[in-house]
Amino acid sequence: MVSEGSGRMSKYLVNKFLYSIDRDPALVERYRADPRGTVTWWEAERANVILNLPEMERSTWQAFTEAEREALATHDYVKLFELGAHHFLTLTLYIALFERDYAEPLGFQREYARQLQRWSLPYPDITT
Amino acid sequence: MADLVAVLATTHHPFFYRASTAPPESRPDFADEWVRKVEAYRETLTRARPDVLVMVGSDHFHQLFYDNMPQFLIGKAPYYDGNYYNEEREFGLPRMRLKGHEELSAYLLRAGLDAGFDFAFSNELRVDHSITCPIITTRPRADLPIVPIYTNIFAPPLPRPWRFVQLGRTLRQLVEAWPSAERVAIIGTGHLSLELGGPRQFGPHGPDPEFDRKAVEWIANGDIEAALREVTLDSLWTPGNATHGFMDFMLMMGVAGPIKADYADSLDLFHTMEAYFTWYPKGAAA
Known part of the structure; x- marks a missing residue:
């Protein structure tokens, strides 16, 4: 048996969430408006759907850890960085979510960098 | 045998399209110099009169993902649609x-x-801005057929830098042995120092100007050995967390061989340095 959200494989699932939301305009808006509801729905309905397979051929074991679920549900990109989510996936989706709230060009991107200032090398491992 | 008429190695900056096509009132102040440099660089390809473009880039988690991640992939399809919704959204790419x-x-x-590269392949590939940006900058008419080649510079474990160089050398040998009368250009794009989704992102220039200075020198001088001595998968984190894209430049150094570039230019932009290199394996007039 594999325990829920064990070890590294849920890092894959966090990336899969970021990737799946980012490529769908409706899901981007849904995740912006209702992050916790979107994460709950996605984990229940979509987490086990394998990207290139029919839905009936789904996995049976995908689940977030509590920390991952909470970070996604609170739009906590600093925590996602710490947990080793892929930095490019997090950045791209979060630009889509929040760039619109900043008047200056690259305003959100610079705020994002400021929020991560306490990190220095080596950064958290992104290996899945 | 086919002629390898030009080898181009450059950065791919997704903001160029928007900066260069913006109406005067919203055109950023750096756009004019950027456009001048890109147009001068474009001429280095035009002058070589290629018939076909082999394009080396890296998918940014668009079609390729962790469920099935190839290290090196060649597209084999009659057409490639290009750019994605999220590139339209973030960069305004067409x-x-x-x-x-x-x-x-x-x-x-x-x-x-047969030469030892077990390429993955795709018969239905949608290419992203790592392929479309160099089309926009170096061949905006987009009138030549392409062969896209993708490398994994994003999802660890990555191939090591020497493997990228070896792939470049092999590509050159294969193209030069291709039984065809066509004129081939190989165009590859990567990054100098770059940080994305980390504390050093979107600063006033690239995150590591000293790395950029050295990297430009390695490429311009064809100094593959120096690059291989200093660059490892671990060391590439230091200049910025997206600097593994420099390995696509190393691949192109492998294509070009250990010789000085015939054309070298760069531009210090906010958050990253742009760089433009061209070699003419058959001589500039060939």
């Missing part, structure tokens, strides 16, 4: 359609396997 060159794709796949 949807494009590029013609493929299936014969050269098939040849490179077969000859690559």
Whole structure:
């Protein structure tokens, strides 16, 4: 048996969430408006759907850890960085979510960098 | 045998399209110099009169993902649609359609396997801005057939830098042995120091100007050995967390060989340095 959200494989699932939301305009808006509801729905309905397979051929074991679920549900990109989510996936989706709230060009991107200032090398491992 | 008439190695900056096409009132102040440099660089390809473009880039988690991640992949399709919704959203990139060159794709796949590169392949590939940006900058008419080659510079474990160089050397040998009268250009794009989704992102220039200075020198001088001595998968984190894209430059150094570039230029932009290199293996007038 594999325990829920064990070890590294849920890092894959966090990336899969970021990737799946980012490529769908409706899901981007849904995740912006209702992050916790979107994460709950996605984990229940979509987490086990394998990207290139029919839905009936789904996995049976995908689940977030509590920390991952909470970070996604609170739009906590600093925590996602710490947990080793892929930095490019997090950045791209979060630009889509929040760039619109900043008047200056690259305003959100610079705020994002400021929020991560306490990190220095080596950064958290992104290996899945 | 085919002629390898030009080798181009450059950065791919997704903001160029928007900066260069913006109306005067919203055109950023750096746009004019950027456009001048890109147009001068474009001329280095035009002058070589290529018939087909082999394009080396890296998918940014668009079609390729962790469920099935190839290290090196060649597209073999009659057409490639280009750019994605999220690139339209973030960069204002247009949807494009590029013609493929299936014969050269098939040849490179077969000859690559026989030469020790077990390429993955795709018969239905939508290319992203790592391929479309150099089309926009160096061949905006988008009138030539392409062979896209993707490398994994994003999802660890990555191939090591020497493997990228070796792939470049092999690509050159294969193209030069291709039984065809066509004129081939190989265009590859990567990054100098770059940080994305980390504390050093979107600063006033690239995160590591000293790395950029050295990298530009390595490329301009064809100093593959120096690059291989200093660059490892671990060391590439230091200049910035997206600097593994520099390995696509190393691949192109492998294509060009250990010789000085015939054309070298760069531009210090906010958050990253732009760089433009061209070699003419057959001489500039060939």
